[in-house]
Amino acid sequence: MIQFNNVTKIYANGIKAINDVTLRIRKGEFVFLVGPSGAGKSTLTKLLYREEIPSRGQIIFNGKSLARIRPREVPYLRRKIGMVFQDFRLFPQKTVFENVSFALEVTGASNREIRKVVPVVLNLVGLIEKADSFPDYLSGGEQQRVCIARAIVNNPVLIIADEPTGNLDPDTSWDLMNLLLDINRRGTTIIMATHAWDIVDAMKKRVVALKDGRVVRDEMRGVYGHEA
Amino acid sequence: MRLSTLRYYFREAFLSIWRNSWLSVASIGVVAVSLLILGSSLLLVVNANRIAQGLESSVEISVFIKDETTPDHVRDIKFEIEARPDVARVEYVPKEQALKEMMENLGDDQDILAGLEEKNPLPDAFRIKTHTVDQVAPLAAWLEAFARVDQVRYGQGVVEKLLTISRWVRTAGAVTMVLLGVAAIFLIATTIRLSVFARRKEIGIMKFLGATNWFVRFPFLLEGMLLGLAGSFVAVVVIYFGYLSLIGNINLSLPFMRLVTERSLIISLMEGLLALGLAIGATGSMISMRRFLKA
Numbered sequence: 001m002i003q004f005n006n007v008t009k010i011y012a013n014g015i016k017a018i019n020d021v022t023l024r025i026r027k028g029e030f031v032f033l034v035g036p037s038g039a040g041k042s043t044l045t046k047l048l049y050r051e052e053i054p055s056r057g058q059i060i061f062n063g064k065s066l067a068r069i070r071p072r073e074v075p076y077l078r079r080k081i082g083m084v085f086q087d088f089r090l091f092p093q094k095t096v097f098e099n100v101s102f103a104l105e106v107t108g109a110s111n112r113e114i115r116k117v118v119p120v121v122l123n124l125v126g127l128i129e130k131a132d133s134f135p136d137y138l139s140g141g142e143q144q145r146v147c148i149a150r151a152i153v154n155n156p157v158l159i160i161a162d163e164p165t166g167n168l169d170p171d172t173s174w175d176l177m178n179l180l181l182d183i184n185r186r187g188t189t190i191i192m193a194t195h196a197w198d199i200v201d202a203m204k205k206r207v208v209a210l211k212d213g214r215v216v217r218d219e220m221r222g223v224y225g226h227e228a
Numbered sequence: 229m230r231l232s233t234l235r236y237y238f239r240e241a242f243l244s245i246w247r248n249s250w251l252s253v254a255s256i257g258v259v260a261v262s263l264l265i266l267g268s269s270l271l272l273v274v275n276a277n278r279i280a281q282g283l284e285s286s287v288e289i290s291v292f293i294k295d296e297t298t299p300d301h302v303r304d305i306k307f308e309i310e311a312r313p314d315v316a317r318v319e320y321v322p323k324e325q326a327l328k329e330m331m332e333n334l335g336d337d338q339d340i341l342a343g344l345e346e347k348n349p350l351p352d353a354f355r356i357k358t359h360t361v362d363q364v365a366p367l368a369a370w371l372e373a374f375a376r377v378d379q380v381r382y383g384q385g386v387v388e389k390l391l392t393i394s395r396w397v398r399t400a401g402a403v404t405m406v407l408l409g410v411a412a413i414f415l416i417a418t419t420i421r422l423s424v425f426a427r428r429k430e431i432g433i434m435k436f437l438g439a440t441n442w443f444v445r446f447p448f449l450l451e452g453m454l455l456g457l458a459g460s461f462v463a464v465v466v467i468y469f470g471y472l473s474l475i476g477n478i479n480l481s482l483p484f485m486r487l488v489t490e491r492s493l494i495i496s497l498m499e500g501l502l503a504l505g506l507a508i509g510a511t512g513s514m515i516s517m518r519r520f521l522k523a
Contacts, residue, residue, distance in 0.1 A: 103438075106438055110230065
């Protein structure tokens with residue numbers, strides 16, 4: 001589903017964030033991106049949702065070259081990708097329900113569809129009782145689950161999670177991982193950039209290790225490893 | 229477009245106006261002042277043109293003839309004048325008729341002319357009308373060359389002066405309007421820029437949720453348009469009621485001044501001002517979005 005062919009990304013300031021990466025991710029995979037800060041994990045995800053364009057090489061997503069799609073098509077690409085961030089990025093002045101429904105509103109979904117889909121998703125992440133609460137009144141774990149609900153409400157083919165457990169305590173982190181696993185089992189591909197070695201080691205999923213913009217290790221049932 | 233999306237756009241726009249309320253009021257004020265000036269000078273120009281037109285159609289050449297001219301000579305001159313293509317009408321006014329008209333004009337004060345019938349000081353004259361105003365001056369010059377013509381008079385300068393004033397008002401109004409209009413556009417641009425800046429995080433979230441550029445931009449465009457519309461609305465209300473009371477006053481004190489009172493003309497002027505306010509607002513927001521909301 002995702003294919004990086006000899007992708008290099010050099011930023012305007014001359015920093016080579018990604019250096020000749022070739023990578024293939026199949027539909028339904030769960031992939032951990034590991035590596036030290038500055039190894040290129042964020043750039044890799046940014047290239048996927050086309051926040052950045054590769055300097056060389058090409059990226060195929062769902063059979064389409066990301067370099068070829070026009071700027072006006074970018075929003076439609078992003079609707080197929082759910083994003084989860086370490087800092088949640090929720091709207092503080094919107095309720096949990098509104099935060100999730102906004103992702104649908106942006107796509108022009110009907111009110112009927114919103115009323116039908118949002119409760120199902122909130123139920124899935126276990127937040128149906130908090131639907132009318134504001135994010136500031138929720139715990140970190142709950143906020144992150146709102147974020148996940150928002151990421152999956154559009155039925156994306158891919159979820160990119162950038163250190164989703166970075167601000168959570170260990171128990172909450174595991175709850176979140178179970179939620180992500182659950183979503184993964186339903187067929188959604190997940191790419192998760194993380195520093196949480198214990199989670200990576202315990203999950204026995206595919207691990208792609210980056211260092212200085214290169215893929216230094218790619219194992220199907222991998223561990224966090226010593227590079228990081 | 230979905231109704232709830234529309235509601236979202238309006239809610240966001242009003243929220244922004246409310247958040248930057250001082251700057252919003254300033255933007256509305258500048259739009260109002262610039263359109264007030266534009267509207268007033270337009271009304272002034274329209275009225276000046278109307279008065280000039282009235283004068284133009286009543287411009288007449290009076291040709292005074294030397295006293296000892298014989299009736300035969302008068303007839304010859306009249307034929308010669310009538311033969312010209314630029315002359316619309318020639319009327320011979322003997323001195324007796326001129327005196328009678330003068331007395332009628334004086335009304336109750338006609339006593340001061342009493343006794344003049346025996347020794348009439350007025351000359352015999354021709355009154356001539358041309359087809360257009362610009363034919364007046366050349367014709368007058370031609371008439372002055374006649375040996376039997378004593379003096380040629382027409383409203384020298386009055387029409388020209390009025391047209392000059394109208395032209396001057398138009399230019400000054402246009403220049404002021406353009407300057408203030410530019411100021412209004414940039415003040416609105418600043419207001420919108422602050423709105424964009426206050427919500428750059430939300431804009432970022434919207435972008436990765438897959439919002440199209442227009443979904444992000446429309447509330448800001450709407451905000452600018454609402455500011456422009458509010459400003460022009462203030463201007464329109466002030467001009468409309470100000471002009472109505474001016475018409476009332478002038479009709480009382482200067483009844484011979486015929487101002488433009490056609491409702492349709494005034495209404496279409498007001499509609500034009502509203503549309504212009506909307507355009508100023510939209511331009512202001514577009515400038516801000518071009519610079520701060522790139523794709």
